[in-house]
Amino acid sequence: MAEHASKVTFRVQRYDPEKDSQLHMQEFTVPTKRGTTILDGLIYIKENLDSTLAFRTSCRMGICGSCGMLVNNYPHLACHTQIEEFHSNVITVKPLPNAPIIKDLAVDLMPMFDRHKSIKPFIIRNDEDEMAKPTREYEQLPDEVEAFEQFSYCIKCGICVSACPTSASDAKFLGPQALGQCYRYCADSRDAGAKERLEIADSNHGAWHCHLAGACSEACPKGVDPAFAIQLLKRKMAVQSLGGGRKEKPAEIYPPPTETKPKIQVPPFTVKK
Amino acid sequence: MFRTRLRLLFLLSAVGTAVFLGIHMAVQHLNNVLATGELDPTSWASTIGRATQSGWVVIYILLLVFALYHALYGLRGIILELTTSEKALRAVNWLFIVGGVIVFIWASYVPLALMSSR
Amino acid sequence: MQAEAKHRPNLLGAGGWFWAGNYKMERYLYTLHRVTGLGILLFGIFHLIETTFFRRQGESVWQMTTGFLKQPLFEVGLILVAFAFVIHALNGLRLILQEFGITLGKPKRPVYPYQDALRRKRGYTMLAIAVIVILLLVFLLNRLVGGG
Numbered sequence: 384m385a386e387h388a389s390k391v392t393f394r395v396q397r398y399d400p401e402k403d404s405q406l407h408m409q410e411f412t413v414p415t416k417r418g419t420t421i422l423d424g425l426i427y428i429k430e431n432l433d434s435t436l437a438f439r440t441s442c443r444m445g446i447c448g449s450c451g452m453l454v455n456n457y458p459h460l461a462c463h464t465q466i467e468e469f470h471s472n473v474i475t476v477k478p479l480p481n482a483p484i485i486k487d488l489a490v491d492l493m494p495m496f497d498r499h500k501s502i503k504p505f506i507i508r509n510d511e512d513e514m515a516k517p518t519r520e521y522e523q524l525p526d527e528v529e530a531f532e533q534f535s536y537c538i539k540c541g542i543c544v545s546a547c548p549t550s551a552s553d554a555k556f557l558g559p560q561a562l563g564q565c566y567r568y569c570a571d572s573r574d575a576g577a578k579e580r581l582e583i584a585d586s587n588h589g590a591w592h593c594h595l596a597g598a599c600s601e602a603c604p605k606g607v608d609p610a611f612a613i614q615l616l617k618r619k620m621a622v623q624s625l626g627g628g629r630k631e632k633p634a635e636i637y638p639p640p641t642e643t644k645p646k647i648q649v650p651p652f653t654v655k656k
Numbered sequence: 657m658f659r660t661r662l663r664l665l666f667l668l669s670a671v672g673t674a675v676f677l678g679i680h681m682a683v684q685h686l687n688n689v690l691a692t693g694e695l696d697p698t699s700w701a702s703t704i705g706r707a708t709q710s711g712w713v714v715i716y717i718l719l720l721v722f723a724l725y726h727a728l729y730g731l732r733g734i735i736l737e738l739t740t741s742e743k744a745l746r747a748v749n750w751l752f753i754v755g756g757v758i759v760f761i762w763a764s765y766v767p768l769a770l771m772s773s774r
Numbered sequence: 775m776q777a778e779a780k781h782r783p784n785l786l787g788a789g790g791w792f793w794a795g796n797y798k799m800e801r802y803l804y805t806l807h808r809v810t811g812l813g814i815l816l817f818g819i820f821h822l823i824e825t826t827f828f829r830r831q832g833e834s835v836w837q838m839t840t841g842f843l844k845q846p847l848f849e850v851g852l853i854l855v856a857f858a859f860v861i862h863a864l865n866g867l868r869l870i871l872q873e874f875g876i877t878l879g880k881p882k883r884p885v886y887p888y889q890d891a892l893r894r895k896r897g898y899t900m901l902a903i904a905v906i907v908i909l910l911l912v913f914l915l916n917r918l919v920g921g922g
Contacts, residue, residue: 458795478784479784485781549737581657602797606884614872677863688916
């Protein structure tokens with residue numbers, strides 16, 4: 384197929400903490416062809432037009448979660464968003480809202496990572512010896528995997544937080560990323576830490592400040608659906624607060640440890656040595 | 657899970673408010689469609705007519721309880737999303753608890769007093 | 775840590791409740807729910823004052839109050855409050871069901887193009903909107919039948 388090269392205007396929001404007191408927009412003309420991504424455009428600008436442009440990128444294949452940015456007023460991963468999707472000759476690129484701006488398009492995701500860490504995003508178990516020195520796998524059926532698998536695809540890009548209306552005004556709100564991951568671990572049949580995690584989600588700036596605007600799930604580039612996870616988390620919290628909740632033990636190691644039988648005795652030699 | 661229990665009460669009060677306010681709104685705003693026979697539900701005769709019936713007074717007091725809790729807890733949630741100050745939150749908590757109790761006592765006393773005076 | 779002090783805060787604030795990007799319907803139902811809730815609360819304060827302090831003054835004060843409130847501005851306000859109640863109540867009931875995941879189905883392995891649970895089960899949201907619109911029309915019809 385013939386590729387028609389054309390030109391697109393990139394309107395990029397600039398901010399240099401060393402020089403600027405205000406945010407401002409700068410325009411660049413970028414040649415594009417079929418398949419050119421927003422990230423390709425930004426790399427072109429950095430290499431050919433203005434080397435001072437700052438943005439974060441790494442894997443360029445939608446897996447590292449570095450290049451989340453607001454493109455034409457919608458959050459995208461720049462690396463897997465093609466310019467031709469927009470059917471426009473002008474592309475406006477701004478940093479993700481609700482995260483502090485370090486420089487230009489690079490935002491500070493540390494507050495989000497801190498909130499993520501606060502919900503204990505790891506399997507919590509009571510068999511500490513097995514956790515420290517694993518001897519076997521934990522038993523888990525396909526249905527049990529499906530209960531949390533969708534939510535485990537989170538790449539922590541911060542797009543959901545930028546879309547959330549509560550995160551827009553409440554800096555202490557745990558946010559869709561952390562709350563979604565809170566459910567991901569609570570729903571894991573290998574986990575025994577739901578009780579302590581649900582207490583964290585029960586805080587003043589926790590799960591009940593999600594009002595199901597659904598923008599986080601709509602914008603999520605990996606189909607993680609944090610809004611859905613949070614609603615399931617709320618259900619878990621409601622059941623727990625009324626005295627219900629999972630009573631069965633977390634998954635056991637598999638295959639279960641068995642008594643090793645004594646080895647078969649070798650019969651004595653019948654012929655003298 | 658203290659906040660979850662408060663939130664469940666908030667949701668329960670939402671359903672209660674929807675039911676009782678629904679009755680109130682039907683009487684006030686659907687008098688022609690439902691042919692309730694009320695030409696003006698806000699007239700003195702009409703309001704006093706309802707205020708003297710214990711059934712209506714019970715409905716209004718229940719509506720007051722549900723709506724007050726739902727409104728104040730909802731507003732507290734919105735304020736909480738606007739400030740991260742723990743001090744402000746404590747002030748709002750006490751203001752709403754004390755204010756809510758005063759409004760409840762006053763607004764339930766009025767219909768009860770009206771009913772007993774007739 | 776010193777570098778962090780230079781980071782420019784970028785929270786959208788309360789403005790972000792209304793707009794943070796070109797999102798779909800549910801994001802604006804959230805805004806509508808909040809606005810109608812605050813509107814009903816504001817009306818409720820005035821309504822409580824009217825039905826307690828003014829009503830206790832007796833028939834003549836009550837009639838004067840209701841007579842004063844029969845201005846087009848307040849009449850339109852009253853219709854808006856009725857509309858706000860219908861929207862807030864029915865959207866709220868939808869939210870209660872969806873908040874407990876009742877109408878959202880089960881988690882699914884994400885397959886491109888991704889569709890989240892709210893959009894996958896949008897029928898329930900559309901049903902709530904349809905009921906809201908019908909009830910709004912009924913409330914409006916009552917006004918028209920009664921001659922305003």
